Amino acid sequence: MQAAIDRIMETYNLMMGRSASATEDARAKVTDYVRTLFEAGERDTHRLTVCGLTYLRELDGSNDPVKAGYTGL
Template sequence: MEAAIDRIMQTYDLLMNRTAAASAEARAKVTSYVTTLFEAGERDPHRLTVCGLTYLRELDGSSDPVKAGYTGL
């Protein structure tokens, strides 16, 4: 689980330009989220990594389909 969290943060830090405080806050949130997934039975580190990155991108709004131009038409 720790390896997945480290990988999530390394990748996310490459995508986003944030302060150390924002990075620490993101790490705390994703750790809680990944822990929940792990306790629910997810053990694949690659899947945990993808889920964690998706979670962080949803939190910061960078995966908003409307902002990306998808109108549903």
């Protein structure tokens, strides 16, 4: 689980270039999220990483399906 969190934060910081305080806040949130997934049975580091990155991008608004043109149809 820790390897996935470290990979998530490394990738997210490369994509977003955030401040140290924002990075610590994001790490705390994604740690809780990944822990929930891990406790639910997900053990694949790659899946945990992708889910964690998606979660952070949704939190900061950079992954908005409506803006990307997804209509659900």
